[in-house]
Amino acid sequence: MSDRYDPKTTPWEIEEKDFPAKGESEEKLRFLLRYAILAPSSHNTQPWKFAVRDNEIRISADKTRWLKVADADQRELHISVGCALENLVIAAQHFGYADQVEYFPQGEDSLVAVVKLIPEGKTERPRDPVLFEEIPRRHTNHKIYDARPIPEAQMARLHACCDEEGFWFFPTNEAPNEAELRRRVDELITRGDAIQFADPTYREELGYWIGQGVFGTPWLMAKITQLAVTYLNVGKRQAKNDSELLLSAPVLAALGSAVDDRKSQVKVGQIFERIALTATHLGMAVHPMSQILEIPELKTEVSTLLPKENLFPQHTFRLGYAEPEKEHTPRRSLEQVLLREAASIRTYKGGQHGRASD
Numbered sequence: 167m168s169d170r171y172d173p174k175t176t177p178w179e180i181e182e183k184d185f186p187a188k189g190e191s192e193e194k195l196r197f198l199l200r201y202a203i204l205a206p207s208s209h210n211t212q213p214w215k216f217a218v219r220d221n222e223i224r225i226s227a228d229k230t231r232w233l234k235v236a237d238a239d240q241r242e243l244h245i246s247v248g249c250a251l252e253n254l255v256i257a258a259q260h261f262g263y264a265d266q267v268e269y270f271p272q273g274e275d276s277l278v279a280v281v282k283l284i285p286e287g288k289t290e291r292p293r294d295p296v297l298f299e300e301i302p303r304r305h306t307n308h309k310i311y312d313a314r315p316i317p318e319a320q321m322a323r324l325h326a327c328c329d330e331e332g333f334w335f336f337p338t339n340e341a342p343n344e345a346e347l348r349r350r351v352d353e354l355i356t357r358g359d360a361i362q363f364a365d366p367t368y369r370e371e372l373g374y375w376i377g378q379g380v381f382g383t384p385w386l387m388a389k390i391t392q393l394a395v396t397y398l399n400v401g402k403r404q405a406k407n408d409s410e411l412l413l414s415a416p417v418l419a420a421l422g423s424a425v426d427d428r429k430s431q432v433k434v435g436q437i438f439e440r441i442a443l444t445a446t447h448l449g450m451a452v453h454p455m456s457q458i459l460e461i462p463e464l465k466t467e468v469s470t471l472l473p474k475e476n477l478f479p480q481h482t483f484r485l486g487y488a489e490p491e492k493e494h495t496p497r498r499s500l501e502q503v504l505l506r507e508a509a510s511i512r513t514y515k516g517g518q519h520g521r522a523s524d
């Protein structure tokens with residue numbers, strides 16, 4: 167690993183052999199967090215904080231990084247934290263720990279989960295061991311996808327990732343009305359882009375995060391793009407791009423849950439991360455497209471498209487094959503997301519003073 171921290175490269179250069187096998191328990195657990203922070207998150211906000219004590223890791227939602235406009239109900243915030251939790255569990259199991267996850271031990275608050283890690287313990291829900299090495303290789307792929315279909319055997323691997331009661335994975339290629347479904351989703355995405363980009367508060371929020379460099383664009387470019395996004399309604403152009411991306415993919419997929427509470431959203435994040443890592447293992451590309459769930463009236467329409475009644479759509483994405491992305495998105499360093507003081511482990515409730523915590 168290089169001496170200087172570069173958010174776009176250093177976090178991804180993690181090597182298994184650097185696990186401090188002879189170190190203190192907390193040192194080992196902190197190493198596992200280096201896998202957790204490689205998780206995907208909406209707008210790459212990385213809305214998580216961790217505290218390590220003895221054999222326990224506490225994961226909190228960092229609400230200073232909540233997308234108040236795009237993600238008004240904090241669904242994506244909790245899905246993102248779920249993705250980080252899943253990476254942590256996969257890494258912990260790889261290094262021989264059994265995990266016991268307690269969700270929202272203080273009720274639905276910023277403390278999302280307490281993960282107890284027992285060295286050489288027996289794991290109740292073992293993860294597919296191939297997922298571990300995909301953590302630093304996974305990438306959101308924003309490119310045009312090849313039209314070639316996903317073979318049944320690969321679809322079966324993706325289905326196996328959604329193995330919890332009360333959660334469903336719905337890919338369009340298995341629906342009897344596939345063509346009609348794709349057309350309806352495309353229409354919703356086009357409407358979603360038009361609604362969001364006509365809203366100056368949405369553009370300001372998106373511009374702010376682009377200006378923070380979250381997508382890995384060089385500083386000057388990020389600032390120019392921030393200004394353009396903030397002051398120009400590029401909704402039509404965005405809708406055309408998104409429509410091309412969407413329709414190029416052989417599969418559009420949704421994850422749905424029977425219950426719409428915080429714990430379900432965190433679990434959706436865990437399931438999605440397993441799907442994304444499995445897809446990476448199979449040479450597939452994945453791209454969440456969230457606008458249709460960010461606008462309440464469109465979300466209601468999405469729920470009517472699901473092949474099962476009374477479910478809550480939680481996450482929508484496309485799947486297929488594409489040229490790999492060249493660069494990773496940046497990550498905040500472990501130091502930036504670690505809560506240090508013992509007292510804060512018990513009392514952290516998320517920041518309340520604006521958006522950026524660093």
Ligand SMILES: Cc1cc2nc3c(=O)[nH]c(=O)nc-3n(C[C@H](O)[C@H](O)[C@H](O)COP(=O)(O)O)c2cc1C
Nearest residue numbers: 206207208209210242245305306454455456457495
């Ligand atoms: C809950 C959630 C929602 C997301 N929504 C979108 C989206 O609507 N459009 C998009 O291009 N990417 C979306 N993403 C992908 C993020 O932008 C991506 O994870 C982040 O930029 C980090 O990049 P990486 O996944 O390549 O590591 C979403 C990711 C998550 C976890």
